[in-house]
Amino acid sequence: MAIENELLERAKQAREQAYVPYSKFPVGAVFVGENGEWFEGCNIENSSYGLSNCAERTAVFSALRTGMRSGKMIAVIADTKGPVAPCGACRQVLSEFLPKDARIVLGNLQGDMKVTTMEELLPGAFGPEDL
Numbered sequence: 001m002a003i004e005n006e007l008l009e010r011a012k013q014a015r016e017q018a019y020v021p022y023s024k025f026p027v028g029a030v031f032v033g034e035n036g037e038w039f040e041g042c043n044i045e046n047s048s049y050g051l052s053n054c055a056e057r058t059a060v061f062s063a064l065r066t067g068m069r070s071g072k073m074i075a076v077i078a079d080t081k082g083p084v085a086p087c088g089a090c091r092q093v094l095s096e097f098l099p100k101d102a103r104i105v106l107g108n109l110q111g112d113m114k115v116t117t118m119e120e121l122l123p124g125a126f127g128p129e130d131l
């Protein structure tokens with residue numbers, strides 16, 4: 001199975017752990033660290049809605065907390081009509097830790113898949129080099 005499909009399958013499993021009592025919209029993600037290690041994430045909501053954390057950021061932060069400082073790719077899955085679209089906040093956070101040509105694998109439960117790049121996801125991103 002291609003790595004894209006394997007990542008989406010793992011992201012689907014991570015999605016099962018989502019804490020989403022408010023939106024009831026579970027999302028799963030897998031961030032692939034620079035050494036190839038996989039880090040899972042799901043969305044985690046809060047009764048103070050704005051404090052909710054998306055699946056993508058949970059996955060990235062899980063990697064960062066182990067000392068990982070960059071990645072190769074990420075896969076995200078949700079029950080959307082087409083491949084899920086990461087939110088703006090996650091695009092910004094991802095751009096800090098993924099190279100511009102990193103593959104971004106977006107899927108849904110019906111098996112639709114879109115493979116794009118970090119640069120396509122957030123063209124002209126503000127980054128560390130701007131500081």
Ligand SMILES: O=c1ccn([C@H]2C[C@H](O)[C@@H](CO)O2)c(=O)[nH]1
Nearest residue numbers: 023025027043054055085086087
């Ligand atoms: O790419 C996305 C889009 C949305 N969400 C979460 C945020 C919130 O918990 C719920 C509804 O927006 O889905 C993610 O985790 N990732």
